Amino acid sequence: MQAWVKRGAITGVVGALTLAMMALVAVSESQAEGLNYERLAGPSGVETSLAVAKHTWGTNWPVVYVAANRNPVDALPAATIGDGPVVLTDGKQLNLGGVKPGHIVILGGPGAVPESIAQQARQTCGAENVERLAGSDRNATARAIADRWFSVNGPTNRMYLTKNAGSGSPDAVAGSVLRDAPIITYTNEASISAAKQFVAMRMPADQPAGAQLVALGGSGAVPDAVLQTVANGAATQRFAGANRYLTAFEIAKFAATDPARTVAYVASGTALKDAMVAGAAKDGFILLTxxxxxxxxxxxxxxxxxxxxxxGGEGVLPQSTVVMAAGVGLGADGPGDPQIVNNSEASVLTGVIRVLSAKELIRLEQGKDVPELEKVFSGTEYYVVMILDEPAVFDIPHASELEVGTPTDAREAKIVGILDSTSGADLNPWRLHDGGETTVTFAGHSLYWPTDVSLPTTGPHAAAAYIGYNL
Incomplete structure (x- = not known):
């Protein structure tokens, strides 16, 4: 697969892509040695959920949702309600960390959370302040939770759908931070029919604002036929990537359109309960590592x-994983010498591909929308960049001196601009890798420093780049 920047865009000023690079370089350089981070964890899922609850809500819990630690599938839809934290119970003791909430909602039937836990809840804050949301199975419980979402948040023209088998859908766990709509689930034909009836009742397709059902996960989690059946005439959309990590990334990108969400909550991609309870956070999005x-x-x-x-604790997130995911040691002073990249031969680099709109680039740089800056990007809809795993030294010429044998300028960079395009066809191969760890080959004589001196960018650009090894 190949992408390119047209040669005509290289001569003179590479304006829009240069500004795109400026936005990303500012962030990457300021965080070259990693971001500030902390860990919320306890000896079990119960204590970890309490740490998350107190981190997000302090000790003032208007309501708390209590799910089973053994299989907390009910925690996912409950977190989207947004009026209180979610904590887990081992089924023997109701541990609220010393907090007395205003209201306690037990999630699931007695098979999930025993009646003895409900009794302890009544002793904690009075029988009138305790209720149980449960159905005949986990899908019916999700619909009961969705009913509460509507009672707390009011009408919506959007709902989310995912499969709920085993320990829940790994594709959907990052959706626990979503606040604009409830999550409903299915596992079989009967639950598909029930979900369809629920959507028709709660979100009529002919309502004035329209209606949309969004699948969380790829077609393996929510087949197109199931999505269309449950939508019952509503428009459909899908948040999905090639795996659970990229699906979580797609969901996170949508959640982060709220500029108040600036904290990355990171959970293990194999210990799903931590991501489910992290959804109670109000200031960020969830990524799986x-x-x-x-x-x-x-x-x-x-x-x-x-x-x-x-x-999560060391058992699910070893410190070595935390350090790598936090970017500690990935900067210029990190271990090993930086890779030297020049134009005499093809170069293979690894990193994360991002496909960004002008608005996303500006928000990344400014921390807010700046409409007057967006006008600079007129004519170009998306920008493809690569954030390298480790900085490299680019010993390459400037855009105005691309002939072989011209002087080069050796500088270190962590971002490479690959493509600016209004063409969906050009973007297709890159979209498949958006947010993912990718190997890219840059053709010989294709890298250059932009010559637009009116913008303080330090990022190299590529005239020809290929996904994978193309030596």
Whole structure:
């Protein structure tokens, strides 16, 4: 697969892409040695959920939602309600960390959270302030939770759908931070039919504002046929990536359109309960990290986060993973000599690809929308950049001196501009890798420093780049 910047855009000023690079370089350089981070954890999922609850809500809990630690699938839809934290119970003791909430909502039937826990809840804040949200199965419980979402937040023209089998859908756990709509689930034909009826009742397709059902996860989690059936005439959309990590990234990008969400909450991609309870956070989005943490820091930087909060203890997030995901040691003073990149031969680099709109680039740089700056990007809709895993030294010419044998300028950089385009076809191969750890080959004689001196950019650009190894 190939992408390119047209040669005509290289001569003279490379305006729009240069500004795009300026936005990203400012962030990457300021965080070259990692972001500030902390860890919220306890000896079990119960204590970790309490740490998250107190981090987000302090000790003033208007309401608390209590789910089973053993299999907390009910925690995911409950977190979207947004009026209080979610904590887990081991089924023996109701541990609220010494906090006396105003209201306690038990999630699931007695098979999930025993009646003895409900009794302890009544002793804590009075029987009149305790209720249980439960259905005949986990999908019916999700619909009961969605009913409460509507009672707390009012009508919406949007709902989310995901599969709820086993320990829940790994594709959907990052959706616990979403606040604009409830999450409903399915596992079989009966639950698909029930979900369809619920959507038709709560979100009529012919309502004035329209209606939209959004799948959380790829077609393996929510097949197109299931999505269309449950939508019952409503418009459909999908948040999905090639795996659970990229699906979480797609959901995080949507959540981060709220400029108040600047904290990256990072959970293990294999310990899903931590991501479910992290949804109670009001100031950030959720990312899942793979074992080892590779690529996570680049995702975080590209989202413009100013802080990282890791959810879970050493058993699920070893310190080595935390350090890698936080970007510690990835800067110029990190271990090893930087890679030297020149124009005499093809260069292979690894990092995270981002496909960004002008608005996203400006928000990343400024921390807010700046309409007057967006006008600079007129004519170009999207920008593809690569955030390198480690900085490299680019010994390459300037845009006005691209002939072979011309003088070069050796400078270190962590961002490479790949493409600016209004063409969907040009963007297609890059969109498949957006947010993911990717290997890119830059053709010989294709890299250059932009010559627009009116913008203080230090980022190199590529005239020809290929996904994967193309030597």
């Amino acid at each position: 793979p074992p080892g943490g590779a690529g996570t820091f680049q995702q975080i930087v590209s989202m413009g986060a100013n802080k990282i909060v890791f959810i």
